[in-house]
Amino acid sequence: MFLLEVNNLSLSFTQYQRGLKQKNIQVISDLSLSIQEGEILAVVGSSGSGKSLLAHAILGILPKNASLSGRLYYGGQELTAKRQKELRGKEIAFIPQSVNFLDPLMQIGQQVRTSSQVGSEKGIAKGKGGEKEKDRDRDREKGRVKDRAKDKGREKQRKIFDRYELDYDVENYYPFQISGGMARRVLVASAVVGGPKLIIADEPTPGLHHEVVKEALGHLRELADEGTAIMLITHDIATALEVADRIAVFYAGTIVEIAWASEFTDHGDKLRHPYTKALWMALPQNGFLPILGRQPSPSEPPPGCLFQPRCSLSSKSSSTNNSSCSQEAPVMRELRSGKVRCHFAT
Ligand SMILES: Nc1ncnc2c1ncn2[C@@H]1O[C@H](COP(=O)(O)OP(=O)(O)OP(=O)(O)O)[C@@H](O)[C@H]1O
Numbered sequence: 001m002f003l004l005e006v007n008n009l010s011l012s013f014t015q016y017q018r019g020l021k022q023k024n025i026q027v028i029s030d031l032s033l034s035i036q037e038g039e040i041l042a043v044v045g046s047s048g049s050g051k052s053l054l055a056h057a058i059l060g061i062l063p064k065n066a067s068l069s070g071r072l073y074y075g076g077q078e079l080t081a082k083r084q085k086e087l088r089g090k091e092i093a094f095i096p097q098s099v100n101f102l103d104p105l106m107q108i109g110q111q112v113r114t115s116s117q118v119g120s121e122k123g124i125a126k127g128k129g130g131e132k133e134k135d136r137d138r139d140r141e142k143g144r145v146k147d148r149a150k151d152k153g154r155e156k157q158r159k160i161f162d163r164y165e166l167d168y169d170v171e172n173y174y175p176f177q178i179s180g181g182m183a184r185r186v187l188v189a190s191a192v193v194g195g196p197k198l199i200i201a202d203e204p205t206p207g208l209h210h211e212v213v214k215e216a217l218g219h220l221r222e223l224a225d226e227g228t229a230i231m232l233i234t235h236d237i238a239t240a241l242e243v244a245d246r247i248a249v250f251y252a253g254t255i256v257e258i259a260w261a262s263e264f265t266d267h268g269d270k271l272r273h274p275y276t277k278a279l280w281m282a283l284p285q286n287g288f289l290p291i292l293g294r295q296p297s298p299s300e301p302p303p304g305c306l307f308q309p310r311c312s313l314s315s316k317s318s319s320t321n322n323s324s325c326s327q328e329a330p331v332m333r334e335l336r337s338g339k340v341r342c343h344f345a346t
């Protein structure tokens with residue numbers, strides 16, 4: 001059974017234009033994926049393709065002007081807004097794309113300790129330490145219980161600091177006092193403290209040195225090997241291939257292929273979708289072959305298959321008259337133990 005299932009998810013924004021005119025912009029369309037315990041599924045796609053929004057949809061932290069359709073399941077049960085709120089920061093943890101998710105006014109130690117108790121819109125931050133202090137005066141015995149809980153909280157936090165090689169001194173620092181690499185480790189520590197079953201990591205290694213990237217990916221792999229399900233969002237297929245079990249290739253707001261990481265070999269003959277093959281061949285070790293054209297903007301999608309204007313398969317086999325490519329959007333289908341969204345992939 002899958003821990004997380006995303007079925008036919010679509011997401012659009014209503015934007016107001018001049019006067020009272022409204023425009024609907026479809027950012028994610030008909031997207032399906034699933035993740036098992038113990039596996040890393042990488043979601044790979046270029047900038048602006050809707051990856052972060054997918055993460056926010058799963059966590060239930062979308063902005064108010066977003067409208068969503070499709071279904072989410074977690075542990076076999078529908079993942080409703082109520083469950084999202086209950087599970088967020090605990091069973092379902094988030095490693096956000098930006099270190100700005102750290103609360104600038106809260107010390108790191110407290111931030112890590114409280115991150116598993118919150119489900120704030122902003123992500124991991126915002127504690128509620130103050131209220132606890134009041135109760136203690138009221139009832140000493142109760143207070144002692146709370147002290148023990150507090151000690152336990154600190155103990156747990158320190159264990160995680162040990163694991164991620166964060167000095168205990170760092171507990172008293174504020175986010176502006178730590179380096180970028182350290183801040184990333186704090187984000188991982190904050191995600192892990194609640195003992196999550198599912199981690200959504202949104203671009204966890206931006207602009208980091210190779211060593212730090214390796215370390216961060218190593219942490220994710222370790223957690224997966226302990227049974228955690230991980231969705232790793234990245235624009236960098238090379239990063240994804242270093243740790244992921246499966247790769248979901250994101251293009252213009254939907255997934256065009258789900259492949260095994262082991263299928264990215266040689267000239268990509270085991271891959272299914274022309275875009276996936278092109279991504280693979282664009283890597284330095286495969287000769288840097290560029291992918292011609294541009295990803296369509298969500299406000300002006302082409303008719304039919306979203307990849308059709310750039311597709312070698314569609315233009316090459318014009319003898320068979322592939323008008324379907326320019327007229328009909330292909331649906332996701334199973335192909336060789338993976339999935340593909342293409343009329344002609346074999
Ligand atoms: N609140 C919003 N209202 C309207 N459009 C939005 C909103 N938030 C995001 N978008 C648009 O949705 C698209 C997808 O954004 P998203 O942040 O998910 O992309 P991404 O794949 O995570 O990109 P990156 O790799 O740069 O992080 C973008 O074109 C963005 O402009």
Ligand code: NI
Pocket residue numbers: 051052053097202203
């Ligand atoms: Ni993003």
